[in-house]
Amino acid sequence: xxxQLKKGVLEMCVLxxxxxxxxxxxxxxxxxxxxxxxxxxxxxxxxRRLQNDGLVSTYLVESDAGPPRKYYRLEAKGLETxxxxxxxxxxxxxxxxxxxxxxxx
Amino acid sequence: xxxQLKKGVLEMCVLxxxxxxxxxxxxxxxxxxxxxxxxxxxxxxxxRRLQNDGLVSTYLVESDAGPPRKYYRLEAKGLETxxxxxxxxxxxxxxxxxxxxxxxx
DNA sequence: ACAGGTACTTTGCTATGCAAGGTACCTTCT
DNA sequence: AGAAGGTACCTTGCATAGCAAAGTACCTGT
Numbered sequence: 711x712x713x714q715l716k717k718g719v720l721e722m723c724v725l726x727x728x729x730x731x732x733x734x735x736x737x738x739x740x741x742x743x744x745x746x747x748x749x750x751x752x753x754x755x756x757x758r759r760l761q762n763d764g765l766v767s768t769y770l771v772e773s774d775a776g777p778p779r780k781y782y783r784l785e786a787k788g789l790e791t792x793x794x795x796x797x798x799x800x801x802x803x804x805x806x807x808x809x810x811x812x813x814x815x
Numbered sequence: 816x817x818x819q820l821k822k823g824v825l826e827m828c829v830l831x832x833x834x835x836x837x838x839x840x841x842x843x844x845x846x847x848x849x850x851x852x853x854x855x856x857x858x859x860x861x862x863r864r865l866q867n868d869g870l871v872s873t874y875l876v877e878s879d880a881g882p883p884r885k886y887y888r889l890e891a892k893g894l895e896t897x898x899x900x901x902x903x904x905x906x907x908x909x910x911x912x913x914x915x916x917x918x919x920x
Numbered sequence: 921a922c923a924g925g926t927a928c929t930t931t932g933c934t935a936t937g938c939a940a941g942g943t944a945c946c947t948t949c950t
Numbered sequence: 951a952g953a954a955g956g957t958a959c960c961t962t963g964c965a966t967a968g969c970a971a972a973g974t975a976c977c978t979g980t
Binding site for chain 4: 713714716717718720721748749750751752755756759773774775776777778
């Protein structure tokens with residue numbers, strides 16, 4: 711899958727997942743990897759960014775298998791950002807599809 | 816408009832325009848700028864890439880206003896690439912929309 | 921003890937878009 | 951003639967974000 715297409719979109723996907731329930735990086739990658747193909751090298755810097763921007767907060771939870779998990783929770787600012795991203799995304803989609811004439815429902 | 820979203824997509828848009836009719840860089844920017852917002856600093860390196868990859872060929876045409884225009888014509892390989900890109904794009908779309916649940920018709 | 925799964929993290933690389941600057945030609949207005 | 955503004959080309963340097971690869975550490979099963 712083309713790397714470039716994902717630029718900027720993965721962030722939105724991660725936020726969307728966190729909107730449903732708190733999660734930790736490793737789980738997020740496992741989930742998204744099925745559909746969008748992403749790797750660990752991508753997620754950790756991304757999560758750091760989200761945290762630095764105050765979109766998510768974290769808390770540690772002991773795991774019975776492996777090291778403790780760093781859970782991420784979507785914060786209010788993160789939800790706002792997610793919604794802004796969604797509307798930007800669907801606007802962008804519309805424009806691009808107008809140009810390339812891709813009208814797959 | 817978010818820069819990152821365009822990564823990889825602009826190339827497809829340019830090829831899609833060239834599928835309709837030959838064009839030159841300045842005109843392409845003018846056209847696309849309305850919907851996707853792009854600048855000259857983006858198009859010239861991009862066109863160079865397309866040419867180097869053998870997706871387009873060029874020919875010069877004198878202009879009655881300004882320097883000669885470098886027209887680009889979509890080649891067979893470019894058309895193939897465009898079609899591959901389109902299918903990759905709509906596949907990617909589907910996956911992302913499944914995740915973010917953006918069902919705007 | 922070793923293999924393998926879980927989970928975290930960092931380093932260096934790559935691709936692409938963009939702002940800013942530059943060149944040059946033509947027309948129009950002063 | 952000179953200045954301004956549109957057309958059209960091009961390059962340099964920067965910022966961003968994804969990824970492969972490597973490393974650490976913990977736990978379970980063989």
